[in-house]
Amino acid sequence: MTASAKAAPAAGPKHELVLTRLIDVPREKLFRCWTEPQLMKQWFAPLPYTVPHAEVDLRPGGGSTIVMRSPEGEDMPMHGVYLEVVPNERIVFTDAYTAGWEPSEKPFFTAIVTFENENGKTRYTAKARHWTAEDCAAHEKMGFHEGWGQCADQLAALAAKL
Secondary structure (H helix, E strand, C coil): CCCCCCCCCCCCCCCEEEEEEEECCCHHHHHHHHHCHHHHCCCCCCCCCEEEEEEECCCCCCEEEEEEECCCCCEEEEEEEEEEEECCCEEEEECCEEHHHEECCCCCEEEEEEEEEECCEEEEEEEEEECCHHHHHHHHHCCHHHHHHHHHHHHHHHHHHC
16 A cells, blocks of 8 residues: 555444344345345335335446335435345445446445344344444434334344245
8 A cells, every 4th residue: 555545444333333133034035125126115114214116236236226205205215336245145235336336425334234044043234334433423323223123123024924
């Protein structure tokens, strides 16, 4: 590395939020819920929020658009791009880019979602790695653990019905 080059911030307690659950559902079903738009609409937002629109181009470099709607009717579109997709094992996506590798206006985080077999169940882990400690703290304050936790419960309930 040259003297002028900067190292990327290390993921860790100041930059990363983690949610993990042991879910009594095969990982294939959880993966489907994360990758099929009609299923995503059913669990991806903590109630009473809804997801009226979901688009997925599930491949590295493929874009995604998820629209969450508040109980008051405010739409919150989220655009991103997939960095890595390993069927039934791992999904990595970021809001740093949109489709076509266009830089986003304000990168906030990269998500790493894993599905690991564990004694006939699935260890589901969702990590949110933020660009700055301030973004990480803001995400936590916005209710990361409560919101993503509720979504994980909704995900598990939906996957159990598949």
